[in-house]
Amino acid sequence: MKEPSTWDRVLEMRIGGESFRLSACTQLDRCGYGTIGMWPLLPWHFSECSQPVGIVVTRSISKSTAKGIYPNSSTMTLISKSITGFGSLLLAHACYSAQEHSALQSFRAATSAALTLTPTAATSLPMDIAIETAVAILVILVGLVLGTSPMRPIQWREWAGKIEREGEDGFKDNNGQVNRDYLGNPFAYIEGRPNFVDIRKQRNEFTEWVKGQGQEQK
Amino acid sequence: MPSQQELDFQISPLVQESLVHNTRTLHNLQSLTASLFGVGAGILGLESYSGFLFYLVFSLITTLLFYALRIAPTAISSPSSSSSSTTSKGGVLSRYFRSPLDFWTAGLTNGLAGFILTWTLFYGLVRA
C-alpha cells in the first residue's frame, strides 16, 4: 500500500490485539481541496470491519499551491481601504460641485426671471460631474468588494479540507482576528484519542521546549 | 427510502455556519453599497424611474463585481477535472451559495430602504 500523503487521513484500529490500518480515501477535488470520499468516518463504523480495508487514492498537492488560492488578507485590507478612501474623496468632490452648480443655477434663474418671465427649467448637470460621480461610485464599489471577508466553502468536505490545510489562517477576518464561529478542526478528536497519540514525538517536543526555556533564562 | 435530495444532503452535508457567513457577507456589502448608490442618485438628481433603474443597474454591477473578484478567482483550474463529478454541477457559485438565483437577486431587496433614504437626503441637499 502506498504511503498516503499528508492530506490522507489514516485511521488505525485495533481489533483483537491486531492493528489494522484503514485509509480513508481522500480524493482531491479540482480545487485541490482534500475531500473525503467516505464521509462519516466516525469511530463506530470500525466496529463492524472484520478485515483491513485498504484503498488509498492519493493525489497530493503542494502546500504553496493551496495557499495561493487566497491572497494575503492584510495587504488586501490596505488596498481596499485606500481605494475606498480615494473613491469617497471623488464622491465628496462631485457632491460639492453638484451643490454649487445648482446654487448657481437657481441664482441665475432668480436674476433672469425678472427680465424674461420664463423660468428656465433646472438645466441638467454638467457632464463632468456626472462622470465623476459614476467613476467615484465604481471606485468605492471595487474597494468595498475587495474589503469583504473571503467566502467559505459550504460543502462539508471542502470546509473540512480547508481547515485541515490552513487551520486558523483560513478563518481570519480582515483584521487578522480569528473569526468567532471558527470551532476548530472537526477531526481533532480522532487525532487526540489516547491510543493514537505519538508520545515520543510529544516528548521530544517537550524536551526541546524545556531546552529553549533554559536558554532563554540564561 | 429517502428521496434523492435528502440522500445527497446526507452524503455531502452542508456547513450551516459557512452558509450564514457567506450570505451575511454579501448582505452587508449590498446594504452598504445601496446607501452609496443613493448618494450617487441624489447627486445626479435622478427622478422616479431613472433613479430606480440606476439602483437596479448598479446593484447588479455590485453582485457581478463580487462574483468576479471574490468568487471566480478561487476556482483555479485543475489539471484533472475528472474527479470533480460531484462538485462541478453548478459552477464555482455552488461552492459558496446554495442557489444561484438567491445570489443574483437577493441584493435588490436588501438595500432598497437604505437607497431611498440616502437618495432623498442627497436629492434634497443638492437641489436646495
Place this chain on the structure above:
Amino acid sequence: MAQVPVQTIHRDPQLFYWILFPITIVMILTGILRHYATVLMSSAPKPLDLRSTREQRSLLHGISLRTNFHVLSPRSFHSRRDAVITAYESGAYLKDPERKGQPPANPMTDPSSMDGMMGMMKNQMAMIIPNTLIMSWINAFFSGYVIMKLPFPLTIKFKSMLQAGVGTKDMDPRWMSSISWYFLCMFGLQSVFNFLLGNDNAASQMAQQMGQMGPQAPQMFGPGVDPNKQFLAEAENLAVIEHHSVLDGVEQRLLEGIRV
C-alpha cells in the same frame, strides 16, 4: 398635452440645519443607545436545576438521534432507539414523574417562567419608549414644516401620511414633512447600523419586528408545554424512522468518483 408646471417651493436652508440634521442624528444615536441598552439589560439565563436540565437534554438527545440517524450503523441505531423510546414512554426523564397526567401549570403563576416574560417585556419597552418619545418630540417641535421633496412621484393617497400637519390642499404629495423623514430614517438606517455596530445589533426596531413576525421557533421548553406529551411525540417520531446508513453503496460511489 400640456406640461404640468413643476411646483417649486423656496425653502429656507436653515430648515436643513435645524430640522433634518437633528432628526437624523437623534435617530442614529437612539439606535446606538438602544443597542447598548439591550446588551446591558439582557440578563443571563438562570441556571436550571439538575432534573429539569436532564429533562431538556434527554429530549434533545432524542431529536439529534432522529436527525442524525444516517451516520449510525443499523445495529447501534436500533439499540439507541429502543433505549430512548422505553425511557420516554415510561417517563424516566420527567422532572416530576408524579404529575404525569396532569395539565401543565399556569405560566403566570410559575416563578421560573416569569423570567422569560420579563425579558420579552424589557425588549418591547426598549422599542416602544424611544419611539413614542421621538414621535412626540417631532410632533411638538417640527410639525407643519415642509422640508424635502421625494425624488419619485407618489399617488395622492400618500399625502395624508407624508404631509401630516401641513394643511395645504393642492401641494404635490412628493413634498414631505418632518414626520415622514422620521419614518424614512426608521426604515433606512439599518445599513448604517450594520456598518457602525456590526451585524447582529439590536439597534433597529425594524429588524426586531421582522424577527417577531417570522416563523416562531417552536417553543420547546417554554412555560405551559407538557413535557410528557413532547416525550411521547418524540418517541413516535423515532419509532417510524426507516433506517438507512449513509454508507450504503459507498463503494459504488467511490469507484464512480475515481473513474478516470
